[in-house]
Amino acid sequence: MVDNVLWIITDDQMRWTLSRMPRTRKRLVGKGAEFSRGYAAVPLCGPARASILTSRYPHDHGCLTNATHTRFVAQRHDRDTVATRMRAAGYDTGYFGKYMNGMGRDATYVAPGWGRWVGSSVGNRETVNVxxxxxxxxxxQAVERFAYRKLRRFVRRHRDTGPWFAVWGPTAPHAPYTPSPAHRHDFDDVQWDPPALNEADLSDKPTWMRDLPPQERAEMRRLLEGKLEELQDLDDQIGRLLALLRKTGQLRRTWIFLVSDNGYLLGEHRLVHKEQPYEESSGIPYVVRGPGVRPGTRRALVSQVDLMPTTLDIAGLDPDAGRDLSGRSMLQPLRTGDWGRWRRRLLVENPDLGWAMLREGSTAYIEHHERGEWELYDLESDPHQLESRRGADVTDVSRRLTLLRQARGKELRAREV
Known part of the structure; x- marks a missing residue:
C-alpha cells in the first residue's frame, strides 16, 4: 500500500523548544530523525509558507512580505504546489489550519489541489473557511480546535483507504498566547537568561543594531512562558493524533514531518521577533518519522524547500517534472542513513531586508548586501554568535553566497555541492 504523508507546520517555534514537548519527543522525535541544522528558507511566516508549498526560495517566488497571499496567487504560484501535484497523482489531500498570511481580504479562497479545505487566517481570527x-x-482557540477535529476526521475516514496527504497548520506558539486552563500555569517559574540576551557588545553587528536598547528581561520571560504553555496544548494534540494513526492502523505507513515557519528571538542580540539571520530566528525544529527511518539526530543541512521534493518522491513522482525544484528529496538518505552526497552548503535569505546567509560546515556567513556589511561566525566555537570574525577574508564565501542567491532549481542545487 502506498504511504500517506502528514506535514505539521507550527508557527514561530524555536528549534530548542522541542525539548519541552514530552509526548512529541517520545513518540515522534524518538521514533524518527531530528535535524539539528534545520532552517527556514526565510524566517518570516508568509514568505516561508510560500517556500514550503512550492520549493522555491523567496528570490524566486517573489513573495517577500507577510502580505503574501495576493502576490502568491497573482503570480499563479498556487497552480503548481505540492498539493496540485499530489492531487494529480491520485492522493486525497486536505489542509487544516493556518495557510498563508494576507488572506483576510480573500476569505472564501480555496487553494487548488486540496480536496478538503479547513483554512484559518490571521486576519480573521474567529473565522474558518470550510x-x-x-x-x-x-x-x-475555537477555530484551532475545529481545524484539529476536522483533521482527525480526515485521518479516521482513511482507515481503510488511501493514500492521503494532509497539512496541519496550528498557530501555536504564535502570540497572543492563550494556553488552555490545563497548561496555563505550567511554566510560571520558567527562567530566561541565554548567553546572547541583551548582548553587551554589538560592535561586531550591523550598524543599524549597534544602538539598540536592551530588552526588558521580565517581558522576554513572559513571552517565553506563553510560548511554552501553548506548546503543551500542541504536544497533547500531537500525542492524540499519533494515537489515532496507530489505532486506525495507519501509523506504520504514514510519513510525518514536523517543522515551523520560522524561529523567534526573545531578546538575543537585543532583538525580538523573527526575520533576522541569527540561529534563534532562522533555525527551526525539523523532524521526520516514516517507514524505514532510523531514529537519531542528523547533522545534515536541511531546509523547508526540501519538504515538497521529499513528499513527491514518497509518492513515486519525479520532483522536477514540469519545473525544477530548489529543494532536495531526503527520501533516500532517510532510508539508507547515507548523507554523503547531500548538500554541503545552504542558503537562508530575506530579500525584503537585504540579507542572505550561507551555512557551510560550522560557518554562518551573513551578508547584508544592500548595506555593504557582513558577519562571520564559527558556530562550533561561538554557537551564540557573540563575536563576528571581523578580520577574516570572506571573498570566497561571499562569492558562493552570491551564486546561490542568484540561482534556482537544478542550478541552485548544483551550487550547493
Whole structure:
C-alpha cells in the first residue's frame, strides 16, 4: 500500500523548544530523525509558507512580505504546489489550519489541489473557511480546535483507504498566547537568561543594531512562558493524533514531518521577533518519522524547500517534472542513513531586508548586501554568535553566497555541492 504523508507546520517555534514537548519527543522525535541544522528558507511566516508549498526560495517566488497571499496567487504560484501535484497523482489531500498570511481580504479562497479545505487566517481570527464556506466561531482557540477535529476526521475516514496527504497548520506558539486552563500555569517559574540576551557588545553587528536598547528581561520571560504553555496544548494534540494513526492502523505507513515557519528571538542580540539571520530566528525544529527511518539526530543541512521534493518522491513522482525544484528529496538518505552526497552548503535569505546567509560546515556567513556589511561566525566555537570574525577574508564565501542567491532549481542545487 502506498504511504500517506502528514506535514505539521507550527508557527514561530524555536528549534530548542522541542525539548519541552514530552509526548512529541517520545513518540515522534524518538521514533524518527531530528535535524539539528534545520532552517527556514526565510524566517518570516508568509514568505516561508510560500517556500514550503512550492520549493522555491523567496528570490524566486517573489513573495517577500507577510502580505503574501495576493502576490502568491497573482503570480499563479498556487497552480503548481505540492498539493496540485499530489492531487494529480491520485492522493486525497486536505489542509487544516493556518495557510498563508494576507488572506483576510480573500476569505472564501480555496487553494487548488486540496480536496478538503479547513483554512484559518490571521486576519480573521474567529473565522474558518470550510471548502469555501465561512463559519464564525467564538474565538481563535475555537477555530484551532475545529481545524484539529476536522483533521482527525480526515485521518479516521482513511482507515481503510488511501493514500492521503494532509497539512496541519496550528498557530501555536504564535502570540497572543492563550494556553488552555490545563497548561496555563505550567511554566510560571520558567527562567530566561541565554548567553546572547541583551548582548553587551554589538560592535561586531550591523550598524543599524549597534544602538539598540536592551530588552526588558521580565517581558522576554513572559513571552517565553506563553510560548511554552501553548506548546503543551500542541504536544497533547500531537500525542492524540499519533494515537489515532496507530489505532486506525495507519501509523506504520504514514510519513510525518514536523517543522515551523520560522524561529523567534526573545531578546538575543537585543532583538525580538523573527526575520533576522541569527540561529534563534532562522533555525527551526525539523523532524521526520516514516517507514524505514532510523531514529537519531542528523547533522545534515536541511531546509523547508526540501519538504515538497521529499513528499513527491514518497509518492513515486519525479520532483522536477514540469519545473525544477530548489529543494532536495531526503527520501533516500532517510532510508539508507547515507548523507554523503547531500548538500554541503545552504542558503537562508530575506530579500525584503537585504540579507542572505550561507551555512557551510560550522560557518554562518551573513551578508547584508544592500548595506555593504557582513558577519562571520564559527558556530562550533561561538554557537551564540557573540563575536563576528571581523578580520577574516570572506571573498570566497561571499562569492558562493552570491551564486546561490542568484540561482534556482537544478542550478541552485548544483551550487550547493
Amino acid at each position: 471548502d469555501g464556506e465561512l463559519r464564525e466561531l467564538a474565538s481563535r
